[in-house]
Amino acid sequence: xxxxxxxxxxxxxxxxxxxxxxxxxxxxxxxxxxxxxxxxxxxxxxxxxxxxxxxxxxxxxxxxxxxxxxxxxxxxxxxxxxxxxxxxxxxxxxxxxxxxxxxxxxxxxxxxxxxxxxxxxxxxxxxxxxxxxxxxxxxxxxxxxxxxxxxxxxxxxxxxxxxxxxxxxxxxxxxxxxxxxxxxxxxxxxxxxxxxxxxxxxxxxxxxxxxxxxxxxxxxxxxxxxxxxxxxxxxx
Ligand SMILES: Nc1ncnc2c1ncn2[C@@H]1O[C@H](COP(=O)(O)OP(=O)(O)OP(=O)(O)O)[C@@H](O)[C@H]1O
Numbered sequence: 001x002x003x004x005x006x007x008x009x010x011x012x013x014x015x016x017x018x019x020x021x022x023x024x025x026x027x028x029x030x031x032x033x034x035x036x037x038x039x040x041x042x043x044x045x046x047x048x049x050x051x052x053x054x055x056x057x058x059x060x061x062x063x064x065x066x067x068x069x070x071x072x073x074x075x076x077x078x079x080x081x082x083x084x085x086x087x088x089x090x091x092x093x094x095x096x097x098x099x100x101x102x103x104x105x106x107x108x109x110x111x112x113x114x115x116x117x118x119x120x121x122x123x124x125x126x127x128x129x130x131x132x133x134x135x136x137x138x139x140x141x142x143x144x145x146x147x148x149x150x151x152x153x154x155x156x157x158x159x160x161x162x163x164x165x166x167x168x169x170x171x172x173x174x175x176x177x178x179x180x181x182x183x184x185x186x187x188x189x190x191x192x193x194x195x196x197x198x199x200x201x202x203x204x205x206x207x208x209x210x211x212x213x214x215x216x217x218x219x220x221x222x223x224x225x226x227x228x229x230x231x232x233x234x235x236x
Contacts, residue, residue, distance in 0.1 A: 003030045004063075005159055005191045006051070011060035013050040020046045021215045024060070028159065031189040033181065035202050038212035039236050044195040045087070047212070048161045051193070052084040053077050065158065079107060081158035087167050087195075089144045091151065093137030097128050100136050100147055104154030113156070121150035124180040142173040149177070153184070160184075162194040166201060174198065178205040199232045211235045 006028040014020040020043045028034045036044050049055040051062055053074045062070045064082060074084065092100050101121055105114045122129035125146040131139060136147055145165065152160065165181070166174040182205040184190040196202045203209075203223055211219040219235055226232070 004028070005030045005032075005065055006193065007061075007063040008051070009061045009063075011047075011050060011057055011062065013046060013055050013057040013060075015046075015055070019058070019215070021050065021057075024215075024217055026193075026210055026217065028191050028193050030158075030191055031185050032208065033185050033192045033194065033206045035199075035206040035209040036193065036195045036212060037197070037199055037202075037209055037232075037236070039197075042212040043215040044212055045163055046215075048084060048163055048193070048195060052082065052161055054084070078155055078157075081156070082161065083152045083155050083157040083159070084161040085148055085152045085163060085165070087163040089141075089148050091136040091139075091144050091147050093135070095136060096133050097136055097139070097147060098132040100151055101128070101154055104151035105156075107155055114154070117154050117156065121153060124153075124183070125150055125176075142169045145169060145173075146177065149180075157190070159191045159193065162192060164195055164197065166196060166198045171201065174201050175204075178202065181205055199226075203227055 004027050008024055008026040011024040012019060012021055024047065036047060038044050046055055050057050053072050056071050061068060064080060069077060092103060101118050105117060108114055127143055128147060128150055136144060165177055178201060181192055185192060203226055206223045208222050209226055210217050
């Protein structure tokens with residue numbers, strides 16, 4: 001069996017007294033790309049936020065890279081090798097693309113490693129090199145989305161938690177982003193847990209998917225089986 005990087009067991013979480021996630025179990029192996037599908041309000045973002053430590057679980061366990069991390073704060077999780085890219089942009093609007101990337105590597109002191117990661121960002125998203133001196137706030141929504149992902153990769157993560165990477169992007173840009181994510185997993189062993197509503201475009205890159213409804217996982221299936229289905233609507 002592939003080595004597990006992330007494991008959720010019996011996870012429950014919510015807001016105030018309102019439970020949102022119920023008895024969730026989920027795994028992500030090293031180098032695996034896993035999708036989390038579901039309609040609006042199914043609990044997908046709450047799941048990512050619970051893993052990252054933005055929402056405190058009420059019961060259940062989260063294990064990351066062999067360590068229990070249930071309820072651990074995001075800043076600590078980043079140090080352990082996990083990073084979350086929320087659906088909204090998080091670029092520093094008044095800084096250049098290059099300065100945004102440098103700031104992303106706040107946890108790394110080696111100049112050589114930082115330069116290597118910047119180079120890697122440019123290889124993944126060539127537009128960032130072309131626009132390296134442009135202020136992030138003047139970039140298009142799609143370009144800022146790519147910059148958000150590149151900033152997160154500057155921390156050198158083992159696991160990327162990605163919330164709706166295709167949101168607001170043209171199909172061509174979604175394809176480019178999915179290709180980049182696939183390369184990171186294949187070439188560097190990066191693991192990805194990706195929340196998406198766009199099943200068709202996501203299936204090209206993922207290894208496995210979970211479907212959520214009403215805060216519960218209702219189905220887990222390998223991508224090759226999913227690709228063989230005529231329709232996905234009955235799975236939501
Ligand atoms: N900060 C919050 N405070 C209270 N309730 C919240 C909060 N964030 C989300 N919820 C509620 O939790 C439930 C699950 O929301 P969540 O955002 O996790 O779903 P989702 O599957 O990611 O949906 P979407 O695709 O619309 O983002 C919803 O009923 C939502 O209203």
